Amino acid sequence: MARPSLREKIIESGVRTLHERGFAGAGVREITGDAGVPQGCFTNHFRSKKAFAVTILDRYHELTQAIMDETLRDESRPAAERLHAYFDAITEWLEMAGWRYGCLVGNMSLEVPEHSELLRTHLIEICGALTSSFAEAIRAGQKAGEIRSDLDADDMAAFILASWEGAMMRMKVDRSPRPIEQFRRVLFATVVSP
Template identity: 80%
Template sequence: MRGNRERSGAAGGTALAKQYVQLYLLAMARPSLREKIIESGVRTLHERGYAGAGVREITSDAGVPQGCFTNHFRSKEAFAATILDRYHERTQAIMDGTLRDNGRPAVERLRAYFDAITERLEAAGWRYGCLVGNMSLELPEQSEVLRAHLVEVCRALTDAFAEAIQAGQEAGEIRDDLDAGDVATFLLASWEGAMMRMKVDRSPHPIEQFKRVVFASVLAPGVKAGAPQ
């Protein structure tokens, strides 16, 4: 009888353990409240800007109580930094599949990156541009913390451009009479400007003009240094 009770207890314990595991997996599958707020923040800040995105609007869009915001973020400034990080993570994923794809020629990688971002812009109806660019216009005078955060994000983007450009220059795909870092800085600045104009025009024309000009000029084929002319 004792053995039966022990077996019964063990079976009950196993069933309870399985139930806990199922509940844990179910909880893990659901987005956390913090995750819901972040996803809402990416959308809201992108569409309305930092000043126009209130906590009430963000939590309402996320479908969570307003008090949840302060439970997870000590300030709107800290929240904006988190949003920048999330947006940059998504951009990094595109960079990994394009700019850092060493199996393709450098010019093809650069073109693939701009085309991938263009698809995202088109999906948004040419309305919202780049969150990093939008916040770069709005935030530097309001928050030194966020300004410094934007500097780091822009530096990461510039470095990725520079690596691809350097590879193209070494392969003779891209003219090498210009410094790769200078070209990368110019690319990011002019790309952000093209997206700003795109928002005004609600049209892809500024984006396509940017591509035509840069690939015919600073990213045009060149001769490797020291090669016969």
């Protein structure tokens, strides 16, 4: 099997580094050190730290989309069950991380919009894609009578994403699953109910 390229090593490690330390807290030295590559490799593969962050967000989004493919987009399940499965999968990952890191998209959304138009615009695109994925599942549930239909699916999806990100932010502060559990109880008792 071929060895991963240095660029790929930087990206793989960079997802973890930016997730754990944040954009401002992870300099090129930390990024390359965590990847185990010479510092000069960074500029060979990335125009800037902001361009690197776009690549990292894309990789993280690919990972999220893979989870969504297995859960939210699994048409063999009822829509409400798909939503439960998605939040179960993410909650499992959050627990393994000790309730410390939340969502990289949410973390960067809090950190970078005032400092980088490039990253702000990219985050808008990613949040739009995430919202669309929730909206698809909600529409399917509304059509099947499993999810309340008196609310617009796009509005519900935007609300779910914003509330989920907020719950993860609070989870990080508390280092506790309690905000996630509260989010899920309220979501499934009110918003996602027939």
